[in-house]
Amino acid sequence: MSTRGIANIGVIGLAVMGSNLARNLASRPGNTVAVHNRTHARTQELLAAHPESGFVAAESIDAFVASLARPRTALIMVQAGAGTDAVIDQLAARFEPGDIIVDGGNANFQDTIAREQRLAHTGIHFVGAGISGGEEGALRGPSIMPGGSAESYETLGPILSSVAAVAEGEPCVTHVGTDGAGHFVKMIHNGIEYADMQLIGEAYDLLRTVGGLEPRAIAEVFAGWNTGPLESYLIEITAEVLHHVDPATDVPFIDVVLDQAGSKGTGVWTVQNALALGVPVSGIAEAVFARALSAQPAQRAAVRRTAASRPAPQTVGPAFVEDVAKALYASKVVAYAQGFDALTAGAEKYGWDIDKGRIAKIWRGGCIIRARFLDRIAEAYAENPGLSTLLEAPYFADAVADAQDAWRGIVATAALSGVPAPGFGSALSHYDALASHRLPAALVQAQRDFFGAHTYRRTDREGTFHTLWSGDRSEAVVE
Numbered sequence: 355m356s357t358r359g360i361a362n363i364g365v366i367g368l369a370v371m372g373s374n375l376a377r378n379l380a381s382r383p384g385n386t387v388a389v390h391n392r393t394h395a396r397t398q399e400l401l402a403a404h405p406e407s408g409f410v411a412a413e414s415i416d417a418f419v420a421s422l423a424r425p426r427t428a429l430i431m432v433q434a435g436a437g438t439d440a441v442i443d444q445l446a447a448r449f450e451p452g453d454i455i456v457d458g459g460n461a462n463f464q465d466t467i468a469r470e471q472r473l474a475h476t477g478i479h480f481v482g483a484g485i486s487g488g489e490e491g492a493l494r495g496p497s498i499m500p501g502g503s504a505e506s507y508e509t510l511g512p513i514l515s516s517v518a519a520v521a522e523g524e525p526c527v528t529h530v531g532t533d534g535a536g537h538f539v540k541m542i543h544n545g546i547e548y549a550d551m552q553l554i555g556e557a558y559d560l561l562r563t564v565g566g567l568e569p570r571a572i573a574e575v576f577a578g579w580n581t582g583p584l585e586s587y588l589i590e591i592t593a594e595v596l597h598h599v600d601p602a603t604d605v606p607f608i609d610v611v612l613d614q615a616g617s618k619g620t621g622v623w624t625v626q627n628a629l630a631l632g633v634p635v636s637g638i639a640e641a642v643f644a645r646a647l648s649a650q651p652a653q654r655a656a657v658r659r660t661a662a663s664r665p666a667p668q669t670v671g672p673a674f675v676e677d678v679a680k681a682l683y684a685s686k687v688v689a690y691a692q693g694f695d696a697l698t699a700g701a702e703k704y705g706w707d708i709d710k711g712r713i714a715k716i717w718r719g720g721c722i723i724r725a726r727f728l729d730r731i732a733e734a735y736a737e738n739p740g741l742s743t744l745l746e747a748p749y750f751a752d753a754v755a756d757a758q759d760a761w762r763g764i765v766a767t768a769a770l771s772g773v774p775a776p777g778f779g780s781a782l783s784h785y786d787a788l789a790s791h792r793l794p795a796a797l798v799q800a801q802r803d804f805f806g807a808h809t810y811r812r813t814d815r816e817g818t819f820h821t822l823w824s825g826d827r828s829e830a831v832v833e
C-alpha cells in the first residue's frame with residue numbers, strides 16, 4: 355500500500371518526548387501519524403513496541419515528507435539547538451508554501467523568532483510550541499503553548515487540541531501569540547515552576563527544622579494541603595516524595611538525596627529576559643540563585659566551619675503549620691503575579707496579543723504548575739483583563755491580606771531560627787514595596803543626582819531638576 359500523503363501529522367525525533375507524543379497523537383480519532391528518527395533503529399523499536407498506533411514509518415526524510423497530507427505538518431521533537439536547526443533545514447528544503455513546521459522542543463524564544471524570520475520568505479509556516487508536562491504529559495496530555503501565525507493554527511489547533519490535557523472540559527492549548535510567543539510563554543511557565551518549587555522547599559524546611567516534624571508527618575501535612583486552596587501537582591508530588599523511604603537504607607528518601615539542585619536553564623532565561631524587560635521577578639530569581647547556592651559545596655563547607663554559633667530554632671505554637679500554609683500561599687500569589695507581569699512586558703515588547711486569562715486556563719492541566727489556583731487567576735483576568743497586577747484582583751488582595759500576619763511571623767521566625775527562606779522573604783518584600791506609600795527610591799534618585807547629575811523629579815511640581823551639589827546647592831531646572 356502506498357503511504358503517500360496519508361498522514362495528517364508527522365513527528366520527527368523519537369526519543370522519550372517525541373515517541374510519547376506520537377503515541378498520544380495516534381491514539382486520537384482522525385489522526386494518522388508519520389514518524390521519523392535520524393537513527394532508524396529507534397523508529398523500528400517504537401513500531402515494534404506499539405503496533406496498535408498504526409504509525410506510517412519513514413526511514414528517510416524524503417519518505418517522511420512524502421507520507422504527509424497537505425498542508426504538510428511536521429512536529430520536531432529533537433534536542434534543542436543544532437539538532438533542531440538541522441531538521442528544520444531538511445524539512446524546509448522539501449516543504450512547500452503553506453506547509454507547517456512545528457518545533458515542540460525547549461527552544462529559546464529568541465531562536466524561534468530568528469527561525470521564523472529565516473523561513474518567512476519561503477511561505478512555510480514555522481511554529482514554536484512550548485510543551486509542558488514531561489514524558490508522562492506527552493503521553494497522556496500535555497499543556498501546549500503554540501506561537502506562529504494564526505493561519506497555521508487553523509490546521510494545527512485541532513491536531514494539538516486532540517492530544518492536549520483537558521481541564522474543566524477545555525483542552526489545555528491555545529494560540530498564545532505570533533512567532534516566538536509560544537516558547538516565551540513556556541519559558542515563563544518554567545520560571546514560575548522554579549519559584550513554586552523553591553517556596554515548597556522552604557515550607558518543608560521550616561516544618562522540619564522549626565516545626566520539628568519528620569518527613570512522614572510533613573508528607574501528611576502536604577497531602578492535607580492538597581485538598582485545599584494550595585491543591586496542585588507540585589504539592590501532590592511533594593507529599594509522595596516525602597512519604598518515600600529509601601529501599602537501600604530504610605531511611606526517608608529525602609535524607610539520602612544530595613542537597614544540590616540542578617537546572618536546565620529555562621529559569622535563568624526567564625530571569626535574564628525579565629531583567630532586560632525591567633520586570634522584578636524576584637521570586638524566580640531567588641529560586642534560580644537558591645539552586646546555584648546549593649551547588650556550591652566548597653563555600654557551604656567553609657561558612658559552616660567559620661559561622662558563629664547558629665541560632666536555635668524558635669519555639670512555635672500549634673498554629674505554626676497553618677501559618678506556614680498561609681505564608682506559602684501568599685508568597686505563591688506574589689510569584690505568580692510576577693510571572694504574569696513578565697508575560698505582560700514580553701507581550702508589549704514583542705507585539706504579542708497574549709490573553710493572560712487563557713494562559714492561566716491552559717496551565718490548569720497537563721503541565722508542572724497545574725493547580726486549582728490557576729482557576730482563580732483566570733477568573734481575575736476574566737473580571738478585569740486590564741489588571742495592573744494580580745495582587746489588585748479582589749480575591750488575591752483579600753487572600754494576601756488574610757495571610758499577612760502569619761506570613762510576617764513566618765519570615766521573622768525563619769530569620770530568627772537561621773532557616774534560609776529567600777522565596778518567602780523576597781515575596782513579602784515585593785508586596786510591602788508595592789504597598790508602601792513612600793519608597794527609599796527617593797534617596798537612591800537623590801544619590802544618583804549627587805554623584806552623576808542624573809536629575810530627579812519632585813513630588814510638588816512638574817519638571818526635571820538637578821541640585822548643584824558641589825556648588826552652592828541651589829536647584830536648577832533641567833527641562
Ligand code: NBP
Pocket residue numbers: 366367368369370371372391392393396431432433434436437438440441458459460461485486487488489
Ligand atoms: P532529546 O532532547 O534527548 O533528543 C534526542 C532526539 O534528538 C533523538 O531523536 C535524536 O536522534 C535527535 N537528534 C539529535 Br540529539 N541531533 C539530531 C540531528 N542533528 N538531526 C536529527 N535528529 C537529531 O529528546 P527528548 O528528551 O525526547 O526531548 C525532545 C525535545 O523536547 C527537546 O527539545 C527537549 O528539550 C524537549 N522537552 C523535553 C521534556 C522532557 O521532559 N524530556 C519536556 C519538554 C520538552 P537520534 O536517535 O538519531 O540520536
